Amino acid sequence: MYTFQELKKECKKETAGQEIKLALLGNNATQMLATAIKGYAKKEGLNLLVYDADYNQIDAQLIDVNSEVYDYKPDYIVLYIATEKLYEEFLDMSIESRRDFADLYIKKIKNYWHMINQNLNCKVLQFGFVEVDDRAFGNYSGKVSVSFLHQMRKLSYYLQEEQLKMDNVYPVELSYLQNQFGRNFTFSNEVYYTAKMTLTIAILPYVAKQVTDIIKAIQGKIKKCIVLDLDNTLWGGVIGDDGLANIEIGELGRGHAFTNFQRWLKQMKERGILLTVCSKNDENNAKEPFEKHSEMVLRLDDISAFVANWNDKASNIKFIQESLNLGMDSFVFVDDNAFERNLVKSAIKEISVPEIPEDPANYLTYIQEQNYFETVSYSDEDIKRTNQYKQEFERKELQIQFGSIDDYLKELEMTGEAKSFDEFHYSRIAQLTQRSNQFNLRTIRYTESDIKRIATSDEYITLYYTLKDKFGDHGLISVVILKKEDEKTLFIDTWLMSCRVLKRGMEEYIINKLIETAKKSGYENILGEYIPTQKNGMVKDIYEKMGFEKISDNKYKVSCSNYKLQKTYIN
DSSP, X not given: OOOHHHHHHHTTSOOOSOEEEEEEEESSOOHHHHHHHHHHHHHTTOEEEEEEOOTTOHHHHHHOTTSHHHHHOOSEEEEEOOHHHHHHHHHHSOHHHHTTHHHHHHHHHXXXXXXXXXXXXXXXXXXXXXXXXXOSSGGGGGGOTTSHHHHHXXXXXXXXXXXXXXXXXXXXXXXXXXXXXXXXXXXXXXXXXXXXOSSOTTTXXXXXXXXXXXXXXXXXXXXXXXXXXXXXXXXXXXXXXXXXXXXXXXXXXXXXXXXXXXXXXXXXXXXTOEEEEEEESOHHHHHHHHHHOTTOSOOGGGOSEEEEESSOHHHHHHHHHHHHTOOGGGEEEEOSOHHHHHXXXXXXXXXXXXXXXXSGGGHHHHHHHHTTTOOSOOOHHHXXXXXXXXXXXXXXXXXXXXXXXXXXXXXXXXXXXXXXXXGGGHHHHHXXXXXXXXXXXXOOOOOHHHHHHHHTOTTEEEEEEEEEETTEEEEEEEEEEEEEOSSSEEEEEEEEEOGGGTTTTHHHHHHHHHHHHHHHTTOOEEEEEOOOOSSOGGGTTHHHHTTOEEEETTEEEEEXXXXXXXXXXXX
């Protein structure tokens, strides 16, 4: 982890890329926290600007529509309401009023959110509350409604429930850090009473990481796939030498550590993270524990891509990446062997390679602490993701058997559908806008409430696309939002597509259906725009390939009446 001084120096450096504006509002001194957040974000390649409001000015900044924070027009607002300050407010209340403390304060926080939503189009990062027991009632505190501990637990529960209703509010869990490092590491009485800071200098980089991880996730900079070694990574021992009966897995000794690591990986798969295998091994030997060992948690069905051979791991990882059509920067490679880790890191600069500890007892804790898999969304589609990508890997293997791409595409027996947005798919559509980076023409991020507003507005025409083939159902894989410019013209506000269906003729199918929809609605022209990012270079020429005319830098136009249908094998 970086030190605070390192982050402070980083703040002075210039960072390329789009400016991201953040406002920090707190009921405690937050100047150093602002510095840490800005520095950490720059370390992670984000061009973050930070406005730090004056001490304890949350109410003044949010109530006054002419305040500095509204004039700043941030993309993100961080609300840090410190437990330690709430404790002082709690003690200043009458004992009768303390029973209602949580109920009153959740109303106050909800009002903050309301004022932000009313005056700004931005995301809110809401700090959660750490637990502080003043020992006024000792162990009996949980049974006393006027105890501070009771009220704060109640408030934390209320906060969690209310955040479920707000798709532009994202929790920042300080309690995780206090649990990890201990109260004396995260808070200092001396620092608090002299500087009004509720966080120590030592913990600031970790808090900054929490905030930055969330912003990166919102910006679509997320990890999607874990590449796993097998021997001494998923189980103890070497399957080819030790045999099935002698590898360490189960509930005893070192085997218990590997089992719990697998349990966590299973949970990640259920959350939508892809699990893949890259092992130097005979394939039959490598698959045997998954198929035959009674104490294995992971099975072959949990693995989206399985590669076991004697080729170098960097080449095998590149094959997995190409097969799944994911950006290499979304991969995390986990291997107990330092030589293999270093080889992969030197060959593939974009991939994340954690330096896992030597003792497998510490694998899980170490990986969890890196927080590679921060997310800002979750839907039923995430549960299906492993099977979808497993099918994709099978398609790649089928493609190798065909002499021409046309023969391969015909063999897939593809069928597509284009439909207007509906309430059953708002969550998935919003998630795609937040996660899609490579095939995304303008990279505009929308929340679920934004999607609902667009879907029900007369100013837009919306389309989502699905795709099936003989291997299975890809589900919802593309989104198009058309904004009505005038009576005859539509503008493509958003066009994005999952990369797992690239080179199937889906882009041609999308444009064909888009033109058909525009004609039926009486429109003559369609305008498109490409906004370049670090990730979407693959689609810079897509409009011209689809028959659009370039009218200026990154601006395109097509006449619906003159458009020639693009060739596709999707019915």
